[in-house]
Structure formats: C-alpha cells, structure tokens
Amino acid sequence: MTEADPTAHRQYDFVVVSNRLPVDSTLDDNGEQVWTQSPGGLVAALEPVMKQHDGAWVGWPGRADLDLEPFDADGMRLVPVGLSEDDVENYYEGFSNDTLWPLYHDVIAVPSFFREWWDAYKRVNRRFAERTAEVAAFGAIVWVQDYQLQLVPKLLRDARPDLTIGFFNHIPFPSYGLFSQLPWRTHIIDGLLGADVVGFQRDADSGNFTQAVRRLKGFATKGQHIAIPAVDGLPSRTVIARKFPISIDSTYYRNTAQREDVRARAREIRADLGNPKTIMLGVDRLDYTKGIRHRLLAYGELLSEGRIKPEDVVLVQVASPSRERVKSYQDLRDEVEVTVGRINGDSAAIGHQAISYHHHSYPREEMVALYLAADVMLVTALRDGMNLVAKEYVASRFDNDGVLILSEFAGAADELKRAVLVNPHDIDGLKDAMIAAIDMSPHERAQRMRSLRRRVFEDDVEKWSSGFLNALDVHSLASEQ
Ligand code: G6P
Numbered sequence: 366m367t368e369a370d371p372t373a374h375r376q377y378d379f380v381v382v383s384n385r386l387p388v389d390s391t392l393d394d395n396g397e398q399v400w401t402q403s404p405g406g407l408v409a410a411l412e413p414v415m416k417q418h419d420g421a422w423v424g425w426p427g428r429a430d431l432d433l434e435p436f437d438a439d440g441m442r443l444v445p446v447g448l449s450e451d452d453v454e455n456y457y458e459g460f461s462n463d464t465l466w467p468l469y470h471d472v473i474a475v476p477s478f479f480r481e482w483w484d485a486y487k488r489v490n491r492r493f494a495e496r497t498a499e500v501a502a503f504g505a506i507v508w509v510q511d512y513q514l515q516l517v518p519k520l521l522r523d524a525r526p527d528l529t530i531g532f533f534n535h536i537p538f539p540s541y542g543l544f545s546q547l548p549w550r551t552h553i554i555d556g557l558l559g560a561d562v563v564g565f566q567r568d569a570d571s572g573n574f575t576q577a578v579r580r581l582k583g584f585a586t587k588g589q590h591i592a593i594p595a596v597d598g599l600p601s602r603t604v605i606a607r608k609f610p611i612s613i614d615s616t617y618y619r620n621t622a623q624r625e626d627v628r629a630r631a632r633e634i635r636a637d638l639g640n641p642k643t644i645m646l647g648v649d650r651l652d653y654t655k656g657i658r659h660r661l662l663a664y665g666e667l668l669s670e671g672r673i674k675p676e677d678v679v680l681v682q683v684a685s686p687s688r689e690r691v692k693s694y695q696d697l698r699d700e701v702e703v704t705v706g707r708i709n710g711d712s713a714a715i716g717h718q719a720i721s722y723h724h725h726s727y728p729r730e731e732m733v734a735l736y737l738a739a740d741v742m743l744v745t746a747l748r749d750g751m752n753l754v755a756k757e758y759v760a761s762r763f764d765n766d767g768v769l770i771l772s773e774f775a776g777a778a779d780e781l782k783r784a785v786l787v788n789p790h791d792i793d794g795l796k797d798a799m800i801a802a803i804d805m806s807p808h809e810r811a812q813r814m815r816s817l818r819r820r821v822f823e824d825d826v827e828k829w830s831s832g833f834l835n836a837l838d839v840h841s842l843a844s845e846q
Contacts, residue, residue, distance in 0.1 A: 376502035377442065379420030382493055382517060383510035384461070386443050387412055389427030400438065403427060404650060404685060404726060406611070406753035407510060407535050413614050414830040415441050421500050423493065429453045435500075446496050448489065455485030458691050461513040467693070468547060469512060469539050470654045470748040474693040476546075483549050487516060490556070494520035503527050506837060509560070511535045516552070519559030529841040531833060532560040535611065536750040537776075538570040544577050551581050558582075558593060561602075561840045564609040564833050566750045566776040571606045578606075605840055609833045610780060611751050615825040618760035621733045630730075631737035639717050642677045643803050646739035648732065648754045649746075650687040651724070653697045656745035656772060656789040657684065661704045661720075663795040668712040668719055672800060675712050675719040680743075681735065685726035698724075736761040741768045741802040744775060745789040751776035755784070759817045766810055768802040769817060770795075780824060783816040 387408045388400040402408070415422055421442040426433060429452070433445040448457065459482035468476040494517045501507055508531045509517045518532050544550055554577055557563050565571040575586045585592045589607040621627055638644060645664070649655040664680050667673045684701065688694045705722045712719040727735070736742070742758040752775040759769060759781065771777060771784035778786055787798045 375442075375500075376505070377419070377421040377500055378502050378505045379418040380423060380497055380501045380505055380507045381411060381415055381420060381510065382423045382497050382507060382514060383407060383411065384425055384457070384513035386422060386424035386426050386445065387415075387441070388438055388443070390431055390433075391428070404687060406751065409753065410611050410613065410826050410829070411510070412441075413826055417830075423497050423500065425457075444496060444500050446489075446493055452485060452489050454690075455482045456489040457513070458688065460486040462688050463691055463693070464547075465512045466536070466654075468543060469536050471537075471539065472543060473747050474653050478546075478548055487552075490514055490516035491520055493517050494524065497521060498524050501525065501528055504529070506531070506834070508533065508833070508837075516556035517559075518563075519556045522559040529837055530560045531562045531564065531837045532557055533564040533609065533611075533833060534570065534574075534750070535566070537567075537748055538565055538573045538577075540573050541576050541580055544573065545580070550577070554578055554581050558591070558604055561604065561844070562833065562837050563604060563606045564836075565606070566608060566610055567779055568608050570750075571608050574606050602844060603840075605836060607836070609829055609836075610776060610824065611753070611829050612821070612824050612826045613753050613756045613760060614827075615756070615760040615822050618733060618736075618757055619763050619822075621730060622737055622761040622763050624730075627730055627734050628737060630734035634734060634738040638679050638681070638721060639676075641679045641717070643679070643740045644738055645678065645680045645741040645743055645799070645802075646735060646758075647680070647682045647684075647743045647745075648735070649684060651684040651694065651698055651701065652687055653693060654746055654748050656747045657682070657701055658697075658704065659747070659789040659792065659795065660743050660745045661701065661708065663792050663799060664720070665704070665708045665712075666792065667796050667799060668708065672796070673803070675714050675717045678803065679717070679721060680719065681721045681723075681739070683723045683725075683727065683732075683735070686724060732757070733761050736767075737764075739767060741770060741799070743799075744769065744771045744777070745787065745795065746772045746775045747789055749775035749777075753777075755781060756821050759814070759821045762814055762818065765814045765818070766807070767814060768805055768810055769813075770798050770802055780820050781817050783813045785813075 385403045389403045391401050393399050421444050423444045425448050426445045429450040432447050435444045464476050467474040504527050506529045518530050589605050591604040593602050595601040705720050709719050736758045744755045755777040769784040772789050773786045785798050787795050
C-alpha cells in the first residue's frame with residue numbers, strides 16, 4: 366500500500382467485524398506467505414453477505430505479529446487487526462477458546478479462569494473497536510460476530526453513538542447456572558447490550574441471555590425487547606434479543622454437486638474406498654464439542670459385535686486441525702487418533718480400512734464430492750450453535766438420497782426435524798440409529814431428504830443475513846422517531 370492509495374482512508378457504510386478475516390495468512394514450505402480460506406462456519410456464512418454489500422471486513426489475519434495495511438481480496442475490503450504472540454496466547458487461545466468456548470458449550474471441557482486472559486480479552490476487544498471506528502462512516506451499520514468480541518458493541522457505542530450496531534453469537538449462550546460462574550459475567554452482558562440487536566441461533570440461547578440480563582442487571586425484558594434505562598445523561602433505549610438461525614448458500618452446494626467433474630470425483634472416492642455398500646461420513650473441526658469420540662465408540666462397537674462388517678461399511682472421518690496449541694484440543698487429537706488406530710487394527714481386513722481418517726481440511730469442491738459419496742452423514746455434536754456441515758450435506762444431495770444422523774444438541778436440529786435425531790451420549794441409541802440409517806429403504810430416504818432440502822433451500826444464508834439486517838434497520842428507524 367502506498368501513500369497515494371486513494372482507498373487507504375476510505376470509510377464504509379457497512380462493516381463486519383469478526384475475530385478472523387475470511388482468509389488466513391499462512392507460510393508455505395518455502396516460507397512464503399500464502400492466503401488460504403479460514404476455517405469454520407462463520408466465515409463461510411458471511412462471505413456471500415459481504416459480497417452483496419460494498420462493505421469492509423475487520424478481522425485478524427490468522428498469524429501472530431503481522432502488521433498489514435487494509436487490502437482488497439475477492440471483491441471485499443479487508444481491514445487487518447494485528448495480534449501479538451502474547452495476544453494470541455491470552456486473548457485467542459486463552460480467554461476465547463479455553464474460558465468462553467468450554468463455558469458456552471455446557472462445560473464439556475473444564476473452563477479456566479485467569480485474570481491475565483481477561484485483561485488480554487479487554488485489550489484486544491478495544492483494539493478491534495478502535496479499528497472499526499476508523500473505517501465506519503458516519504451512521505454506518507456495524508455487524509459484530511461471535512464470542513471473541515463480546516465487548517466490542519459497548520466500546521463502539523461509547524466511541525461512536527452514531528453507529529447502528531448488531532451482534533450475532535454463532536455459538537450457544539449458556540444457561541444462567543453456567544454463565545454465572547464467569548467472574549466477569551456482568552462486563553460481558555454490558556458489552557453485548559451496547560448493540561441494538563443481539564442475535565442468537567436458537568430460542569434457548571436468547572432466553573438464556575435475557576435471563577442473565579434480568580438477573581445481573583435487573584432490566585425489564587418483554588419477549589425479545591430489553592429495556593435499558595437512561596443513565597449518565599444517555600437516553601433510555603431498547604435492545605432486541607432474538608434468534609436468527611444461520612444457514613448456508615444452498616444454491617452453491619446444489620450447483621457444485623451437479624457438476625459432472627464433482628460427481629465423477631464422488632464415484633472415484635467410492636471406488637478408492639473399495640466400493641463398500643455404505644459410506645458413513647463425519648466432517649468436523651477437531652473439537653471436543655463435536656462428539657467425534659462418541660461416534661467412534663459407537664462405530665467400533667458395531668464392528669466388534671459383528672453387526673456391521675468392514676467390507677460393507679466404511680467410516681470416512683475428516684477432522685480439520687483446530688486450536689492446536691490448546692491442551693484440551695491436543696488431548697482430544699491423541700485420543701481420537703489412538704481410537705482410530707485401535708479400531709483399524711482390530712477390524713480392518715486387508716484392502717478394507719474400517720476408518721479412513723484425514724487430519725486436514727479440503728477445498729469446498731472436494732467436500733461436496735464427499736457429501737455426494739456419503740450414504741450416511743454423522744453429525745453427533747454434544748453441543749453446537751448450529752452446525753453448517755449438516756446443512757451443506759442436505760443442500761448437496763440433489764439426488765434426494767443419503768441419510769443425515771443429527772444430534773439433538775446441534776442448533777440445526779430445531780429446523781432439520783426429518784433427520785434421524787440422536788442423543789450422542791446414548792451410545793446404544795447411536796448404534797441403533799447407524800444401523801437404521803444403513804438399512805433405511807430408498808423410499809424413506811428420499812422422503813426424508815426431500816423434506817430436509819425444502820427447509821435448507823427456504824432458509825438459506827441470504828434469509829439469515831437479510832433477516833438480521835432488516836431487524837437492525839427497523840430498530841434504528843424506530844429509535845430515530
Ligand atoms: C466456530 C466459531 C468461529 C470460529 C470457527 C473456527 O465456528 O463460531 O468464531 O472462527 O469456529 O475456529 P477458529 O478458532 O479457528 O477461528
């Protein structure tokens with residue numbers, strides 16, 4: 366970027382703020398910087414929204430100690446926020462992913478509470494808010510994303526009362542009994558209440574949030590409205606808290622799945638796996654919330670009891686690397702890989718692996734080919750805000766075939782009611798669901814898949830973003846009157 370760059374100080378009417386930018390700076394084998402697509406459902410869902418609005422996206426470029434100027438990529442203006450090695454350790458790996466993540470996911474792993482981490486969280490949230498205030502035009506709409514940035518709405522409102530501010534929480538919001546463990550709980554609630562609209566995935570999440578507001582702040586709430594009283598010369602105002610279930614670009618998945626090269630790749634995958642009768646598929650970030658251990662346990666028991674044979678059924682597990690320096694993630698990886706090795710050692714026949722395990726991520730086209738090849742999709746999360754993999758699978762199955770096994774603890778279960786719903790803690794129930802899916806008649810498979818597809822095509826990501834932005838618009842118009 367040169368001094369003369371006319372866009373260097375441009376301000377935008379629409380700004381998205383998330384911990385990660387849609388692209389990650391990584392180093393290739395020669396130590397050269399390359400940009401790769403960022404992990405997770407958040408970025409995938411927001412990309413189409415950003416491309417529609419001529420906005421700016423504020424976020425971290427994915428590596429420590431990078432000091433970058435704003436740049437354009439793929440039709441989007443990206444505004445990097447640098448994190449030092451210390452910020453990465455304390456704000457990202459520490460407070461975000463070893464305090465909030467486990468606390469907000471039903472304490473599946475034990476959250477740690479360290480004051481140094483909290484200090485880093487405050488510091489980095491302030492930096493995001495400052496960067497955002499610089500690039501937001503007067504009266505702009507700013508949409509802040511996810512648990513890493515819960516203090517940003519209030520910081521922004523204090524600095525820039527002209528802005529309309531939305532916040533969307535992509536992960537669950539915990540019940541008050543769990544949330545109240547957090548030593549800094551009231552600061553988090555104050556931070557979120559800086560927004561005009563606070564969005565959640567499910568009714569249960571917005572209900573938990575409004576309960577925390579009542580208990581900690583004593584503010585009156587009525588349905589989705591929270592009344593914030595006048596304070597310090599600032600007028601009273603109303604905050605809306607309600608669900609906006611996130612989705613995917615369903616048409617993209619259908620169109621990609623219909624491509625001849627992608628269908629050929631799906632056939633090739635099947636052949637490479639030895640043309641088994643049934644391919645089961647799991648696709649997750651390697652995260653303890655995803656229920657990968659429960660899935661492997663159920664599958665391993667079915668094999669050892671002889672209810673399925675490795676010649677007939679193969680499990681493909683894609684586990685994309687995630688948060689690899691956090692201890693609970695390292696422990697999970699060890700456990701998953703030992704289990705995969707044990708199951709393959711016990712059950713695989715020569716030329717027939719029981720589990721085909723992949724510890725990396727794949728380009729989107731390859732994922733769609735895998736979805737097309739998979740007869741049974743396993744989404745067995747112990748707790749999940751939404752789970753977009755479930756929706757991607759359904760959107761890809763233009764042939765109306767394939768069975769989705771879906772945890773009732775994933776947000777997607779509120780909408781995808783014709784999936785085979787399971788409680789992943791109930792291993793016997795999970796085993797029976799796998800057998801039922803393997804044996805399901807083509808007629809029932811098609812019936813269920815048609816109904817699932819209707820839902821995923823009616824409620825796509827465009828509906829999510831326009832629903833949220835309309836609510837924000839209506840709210841800001843009402844406040845001006
Ligand atoms: C989930 C979170 C996102 C996060 C993504 C990937 O989807 O809701 O906020 O970006 O996981 O995790 P990471 O820690 O790699 O950003």
